[in-house]
Amino acid sequence: MTKADQKATTRAFARQLTPSQQKAVFHVDGPLLVIAGPGSGKTRVITYRIAALIDSGVRPHNICAITFTNKAAEEMRQRAAALGASAGAHISTFHSLCVRILRQYASHADISSNFSIYDAADQSRCIKEAIKLCDLDTTNFAPVRMLEAISTLKNKLLDVDTFAQQTDDYFSKTLAKIYARYQHILKENNALDFDDLLMNAALLLENCADVCSRLSSRFKFLLIDEYQDTNHAQYRIVKALASQHNNICATGDPDQSIYRWRGADIRNILAFEHDWPDATIVKLEENFRSTPNILAVADNLIARNENRKQKRLIATRHTGRDVTVNAFENENQEANGVAQKIGELLKADTAHSDVAVFYRVNAQSRALEESLIKSKIPYQIVRGVEFYSRKEIRDMLAYLKVLANPSDEIALLRIINTPTRGIGKTTIDRVRDYAARNNIGCFVALKRAPQISSLSNAPKSRIAAFLKMMEGLTKHSSGKVTPLAEEVFVESGLEGVLKAQGAEGKNAIENINELISATVQYDEQAEEPSLIDYLQQISLFSDADAYDPACGRVALMTLHTAKGLEFDNVFIVGVEEGLLPHERSADNGDETEEERRLFFVGITRAKNNLNISCARYRTIRGQFLRTIPSQFLFELGLDFSEAAFQSAILNNQSSVINNQLSPRFRRGDLVAHKKFGPGTVKEFTDMGENSIVVVEFNSGQTTSLRVKYARLSKM
DNA sequence: CATAGCCGCCTTTTT
């Protein structure tokens, strides 16, 4: 694309923007905060700002854009490329950026660049080991709780030494010990957990002036999407990276903050003006996505949050169907109802990719799957990490991890006897014991097996065979990953064992073949393919990354995963007390507000058609329980009272109660009528489904209408 | 040393 073409493209884009969006994209120098509601095009603002910056002569190399998921980064790269913004801008997630920084400046951060990234399962093993080594038991010090506590510390950038200095009570002193042990284990394995990536990068930037000045002078323009969900460590990274040029552009929506539980700090966005005093603030309140009915429901709901800055949702679209709320007998009926409705949509020529079902917890997907299978509706469960947690995939990756990072004992212990090769617990214990006494790693100890006196000849020769096999694999371990992966599958013996299992191993083989296809893609797409880079990249793979809009299937995902996406037709299921809001958030006002925001995010994903449902009975953890409709259902401003809804559910013996609901109106509401056009509500008489509304239309005519028939939409 | 079977544990959301 020539320079002139680029300018033309940018101008064409500018014409589609509202004046405030134009200002946000083109006219601001210095810090900029874009507070933008759902469907207002805030991600687009960032994309076009990148294009506009490059257009005005900024080198792509000097731009750094940070997104929330890899998928979002990938999309932004493609869109920027389509606008003529040539490659070279750094566009990635916080975690990927940190991996890059840590690998480049590994020596400054006192780590080696081939570090493994530990996921929840690896972390769990390490923390259990740490608690054991501290002579504590896991009943009083639950591993998960300890990991949570350590995660919180890391997000606050409190490293082991800093935290140890500020402990006073028994619990925090003990936590400090476990924390130290845990970090020691990670260090021995040459591994970092997710929080380490952020903490180490932040501390590196803050403590190493040289690195900080190099990176902050490179990134003349910093753009961050979903700023409301950044945590404190990410905030400090941003502060450091922006320190030279102060050209930070953040976009976000406090009403869509749904990761507080993970350390996201809403104060980051609320205090932006304080952090960057000369910041320009642009508010985008127009919504280009959803129908007025959907927005009215979303607006009514989110208005219930007390801890919130007032913001409007202004519809730019004028027509739309009603929002429906359905109550079903149980979760299976609910799933059938959803499948049936989806079937009707598909019959009416809706594309599969225009339909999505959202739920609060992953376990809810099972009932939906069964119904969709029965109805022969193809679906995809958007759960990227699931693939990588399968046993056979973890086995394959463990081989690769050991080859990339021989210090990774979690991976080594996983594969040393998988498939079984006669190196059992006793042998492993003896090797580990030897390693501990000689202060060396497990892998090194294996190499010295002939000298380990406690081992007899048989295990020694088995260990030698294992080492020889690994040695053979090292030959393929540089450059492209695919040849190595193929070799690992065969040489490790995994292929042989799975093939011998016949039908049972078939699925596992298919999965491994899928893994190998993925490495082919990696080899093609990576600038410089390497095993270390590949492993680090897939460690940061997220659920949302697995979403493939082009696969021609209905999408099923959690409300959290739905963030940032949009669909014509949205189903939100299980809107019941205990599920949404989740029981773990009960008795906590702040957490209930977060659940409300989560529901708000789900609702505002819908472009045209929103179907909300709940079930009277639900099986939870194997128990068949009576449910209570979610309080949120009565906050949508829809035309039913709690009492009426409850009695409708109670009295109706049939399996489905279908409430086709129309909105309530208030005096002063702006509405649109199909025939009479826009107008203002003068009066509203609430009589359930017989409600009457008096509207003064802009034509001057005032009319009394039955809400049921008038099909008025809120503007 | 391998395997099967049983018991007890956890169980929200995720980079």
Added chain:
DNA sequence: GGCGGCTATG
């Protein structure tokens, strides 16, 4: 309801 870890047995 599902998984990991432990134990008993071959």
